[in-house]
Amino acid sequence: MRHFPIFLDLDGARVVVSGGDQAALAKLRLLFKTPARITVFAADPAPDLHALAHAGRITLIARAMEPGDALCARLFYAANDDAAEDARAAALARADGALVNWVDNLNGSQFITPAMVDRSPVTVAIGTEGAAPVLARRIKAHLESHLPSNLGVLARAGQAFRKAAEALPMGRKRREFWADYYDRTGPRAFEQNGAAALPRTLQNLLDDHLAAKPSAGHVDLVGSGPGDPDLLTLKARKLLDEADVVIHDRLVSPAILELARREAVLINAGKKGFGPAMSQEEIGRLMVEHAAQGAHVVRLKSGDPGVFGRLDEELDALNAAGIEWAICPGITAASAAAAQLGQSLTKRGRNSDLRLLTGHDVKGFAEQDWRALSRPGTVAAIYMGARGARFLQGRLLMHGAGPDTPVTAVENASRIKARVIASTLADLPADLEAAAPDGPVILMLGLAPRAAAAHLPQLQEELA
């Protein structure tokens, strides 16, 4: 992030614009949303600028910029539609100490103006650092259609009530009050009785919240899916939005952690397949400790929490402490890997059951029903199996599986760095060693990529 977004107070501030035509008028339209004092320098101003000057909206000085013209200006826009004049004006303004924007010249600018969605006092600023203006406009259009037009009215009424709401203790209780107002009570009151009803609504709501008993903490055990944030369920998203504390595993992708509230406490329980990590007791203790203090805890696990996630041990710890909990399922790695291969997990005539196996358990490489797994047509997703590939291969061949049985390793399924390593039972250990994956890997026994060469590069491009 080269450009750091901030919101600048322009109340009474001096803003100088150099330019007498369309580019300058476009900037003025934005600046008119603010209470800035605007001065425009233009050697040959367009009639619209004269009209604005007559209406008292700008001070118009009908000559080109000179040294000292931008003294005491907080912001300066070079908007002449003329590169030489813009360069000259920008240099003068910079010498005068103003922060400079040179329209359509990223490198000549000290700041850039974002695309905006205006529901004042709610303002959303969208920037792409000049990389993709079209994308910024698309995001803006998307937000415009999703943010209710009455948001500004609700927020203004809310703003006037902020002092009164301090009767509620800071943190969770106050947050719940505001969430109730913005999500439910406020929009409903506005719809029924208009803006005039909002102060009364806020007061009634505050009285209700002041009278309510302190809410007990609880824990949601939430599946974060295989990594692509778009594969998060709507419910998981909502819970992340509300959480006071998020305790997550190592495999939960950073893009998903970004979705937690900014004030939420993030704790990495960092369990590694083979390495050191926070013990199960510690995790249990942490969840109980925070929930007992009234916090909403999200225990975020990769994939589905009920698949090789040691869920039961955590539920036992919560039950022992009498803490309320709920499970929010997620998309497990096997589903994401199959999708990546363009294959289904079950198929008429091929396999009527699907096995989810772990390649290793507490005692090391895990023993399985090898005879059943060795039958032709078997499909099994083997979690944490990459290191045990040679062991798996030995057991399966010994029980009669064909050396040419397809086995496909999928690394980072659903993520930008997704990789598909198509192999067979005979070649698996060597192929894995050659590929040297460093992300999470799931082995799909009995599945080969569908139309591998044609299909996969395209899929990966889309994900990137």
Ligand code: SAH
């Ligand atoms: N609860 C998780 C599994 C946790 S065990 C789930 O339902 O997916 C951790 C193992 O899951 C990893 O060793 C790897 O085998 C697999 N895994 C998790 N995410 C993966 C991904 N994005 N791509 C491939 N394998 C993944």
